[in-house]
Amino acid sequence: FSYTRNTEADITPSPSPRPHPSDELEEGEVEEVCDISTPPSEVLVVEGQAEEPFSTDSAQRLIGQIMLWNGQIDRMRDQTDSMRNRLDTMQQEMKNMIDVLGRI
Template sequence: IIIGEKRLRQQSKDPRTPPSHQPEADITPSPSPRPRPPDNLEEGEVEEVCEISTPPSEVLVVEGQADEPFSTDHAQRLIGQIMVWNGQIDRMRDQIDSMRKRLDTMQQEIKNMIDVLGRI
């Protein structure tokens, strides 16, 4: 997969000018032709073909967000929420695995009971 550059509009230099909530993005295709996959690349292996970076002066404006700039405090709160949700997801996965094992056991017991009833 070849990924070109994505340029976002820069934030207005005049602080009195309210920013538009519609991001303007230009996607520039990669200047080089699409490379052939190397012969020594095994199936399932991944090769890095380009690096994506966004200069710090470029800001993505997200519709529906507050007008205040995104701060480290905001980032810390989001990271904390992500960690909480990841913990909840892990516990749910464990519960689902436990329920699947219990269901498998119950199904086997039902099959055994049906076999016993079939012999009567």
């Protein structure tokens, strides 16, 4: 799968060069359409069955949404870390002010 990032909030899937799975399959038969590899430390789990057939377009939309949310989570994490650092600095400055007042 490949994606083109137009803006921070806009991810557009590129058209898939692979052919769509054959409609000649009987219910319960499996046709391999691609290989998915994950690093050994990661586990890919798929549960349940969708009411409608799962298509390449569906997968690309889900992957695009995951990429978008992952970027948003990273930005939120960075903002949270920045705020936490600022709060720690403010807390230390308040302690210093209290120490100064205690000496007066």
